[in-house]
Amino acid sequence: MRAVQDRTTKYTSAVREFIAVQRHATNAEILVHLQAVYPDISATTVHRITARLYERGELQLAPTGAANVLRYDANLTLHDHFMCEVCGLLRDAQLGDLVRPAIEQAIGADCSISGSLTVSGICKQCHKEGV
Ligand SMILES: [Zn+2]
Ligand SMILES: [Zn+2]
Incomplete structure (x- = not known):
């Protein structure tokens, strides 16, 4: 259990860092980036992490693109x-x-x-x- 938690914490920090630099990112973009460093990370894990960060108010939703895929925004001010x-x-x-x-x-x-x-x-x- 402890190992799972450590991994989640590590992945969550990686997601936070990536989106802070990118400013906007979809779950798919986050997954591709994280898999380069952590090959065993799954799409489900990324979804769970971004959903939790969104619930906590650390991310907001950005306008979706042409593909109409959920996209997160690291800038929390109204812009x-x-x-x-x-x-x-x-x-x-x-x-x-x-x-x-x-x-x-x-x-x-x-x-x-x-x-x-x-x-x-x-x-x-x-x-x-x-x-
Ligand atoms: Zn363009
Ligand atoms: Zn934005």
Whole structure:
């Protein structure tokens, strides 16, 4: 039992570190990265760890990409995103106080924006590859 706990603790730290650097990651991305170091880690273990970190409020959910796969976000503040519609790249952004009123005005009918905004487009890398 003790050995299992130690392993879980080790895996949990590895997940935390990876997502802190990546800022956004899916369970599949985390699994691929961790398997390079711990070949015996399973998808179920990764799911369990991210679900627990999410429950504890250490991660929040990021916008899903085109594949509509759950993606976690290490940035816990309310923030906006740019998402590449080709490769799914996600960048944190603060669209801020100038943009919101303009969007609200364009939407009209006294609707107000309360959550975060996700703007889609094409990232630099995909531009370069001439998509
Ligand atoms: Zn892209
Ligand atoms: Zn984010």
